[in-house]
Amino acid sequence: MVRFECLAGARRISRGKSLAMHRQLAVLGVCLLTVIVGGCSGSSSDGDCVAPVLAVSQSTVSPGDEITLTGSYFTVGCNDAGEDAPEPSPTTAPVLWAQEAAPGATVAEASIDEDGELTSTIVVPADAAAGDATVSVSLDGATTAEVSVSVAE
Incomplete structure (x- = not known):
């Protein structure tokens, strides 16, 4: 039991x-x-888009140095969900050099391929002062991606 x-x-x-x-x-x-x-x-997948990424070949530079920029995801619009045809990507974009409070000055044009991959070679300005500087790429007139470099004394 x-x-x-x-x-x-x-x-x-x-x-x-x-x-x-x-x-x-x-x-x-x-x-x-x-x-x-x-x-x-939802009507837009903009929040899901991957932000552009920018990298430099060296993070410490001196005036007159040549540095290489590489980047990914430099496209206009977003097609994460596949609803719309992607917008055509630009083929070039200005590369800006900014230091201290001075506004960025265009130092080169970057090439962008159909996959949104960016490449550019820039020369560090001869008048670059020792300290931090920002290299940025602009799409549609707005800063899209930036990276910091240090100018050696």
Whole structure:
């Protein structure tokens, strides 16, 4: 008799665990569905776009040095969800050199390929002062990406 009661109790516990597990799976499924549907709805995917990335061949420079810029994701618009045809990417963009409070001066034009990959070689201005400087690339008149360099004394 005791054995039978233990088996019956074990079955109840097993059923209870099974029901709890099914509830957890159901909640997980609803959450997953909410994320999938929520992530795909909306009129714009601008918030999902990858920001342009800019890198320099050396982070410490001297006036007159040649440095190489490389970058990725230099495109206009966003096509993460595939609803619209992507906007054509620009083929060039100005490269600006800024130091201290002075506004950036154009020092080169960067080339951008059809995949949004950027390349440029710039010469550090002869009048660059020792300290920090910012090299930036501008698309549509706005700073799109920037990287800091240090001008050696």
